[in-house]
Amino acid sequence: MRVDVAVENIQGIAIDMLNLASVNQKLGRLQEAHAYLDALLQDEAVQYGSAYLAAAATQKALLLLQQGESSDVRSWLDKAEGWCVSECRLKRAIDNARAALALHEKDYDGALHWAERAASASRGDDPLEHANAMRYMSEARLARSEFDLALRLASDTLALDKTLGLPEKIKQDLLLSARAYEGQGNAVQAKHFRERASRIVVR
Secondary structure, three states, rough: HHHHOOOOOOHHHHHHHHHHHHHHHOOOOHHHHHHHHHHHHOOOOOOOOOOHHHHHHHHHHHHHHHHOOOOOHHHHHHHHHHOOOOOOOOOOHHHHHHHHHHHHHHOHHHHHHHHHHHHHHHOOOOOOHHHHHHHHHHHHHHHOOOOOHHHHHHHHHHHHHHHHHHHHHHHHHHHHHHHHHHHOOOOOHHHHHHHHHHHHOOO
16 A cells, blocks of 8 residues: 555555455454545545445445444445446445345344345356345344245355355354254254354454
8 A cells, every 4th residue: 555655546545445444354453444444435635436435335334233333334335325336336235235234223124125136136246245145135034033944045155155265154154054953943953053163263
């Protein structure tokens, strides 16, 4: 980022700040992550492209959700949608973030609506967001005690996340499956899936 700042590579600076925010978020340094996103979103000297602003607003909304703070999430997602124009490919990520917010608010019908929309838009060309959408759908079905459907969705998501090689997501899928089996009354399979999840170390 220092090099990009020195030569005023605006696109490079935006990408750098988004990446630094993501890295800090994964390391648990949430305030540092917020600081990088705010630097991009509040910069009065430089005008970043709308796609980068949309990405930053979406990431900020997800970061707030991770912290359990939902009050400003919808506002950031509305801003992200406003910036997501022309060739912006973030609409499915924004829909998934809205599904995550709905789950947080225990609005399971809303979660299904947004996740199904994201799944439909991402099918075939965006496996990461498609897997996220299916996971949210599984969580919503589980919350509605639709255990068979929740398990089927979790199994499909697990298979997709394995092809993507994402340990953190795979662990989530295994735990979702365990909860679905538990809901079905199958304690043996629930224990089996929890044990599998416990062996995955997320770094």
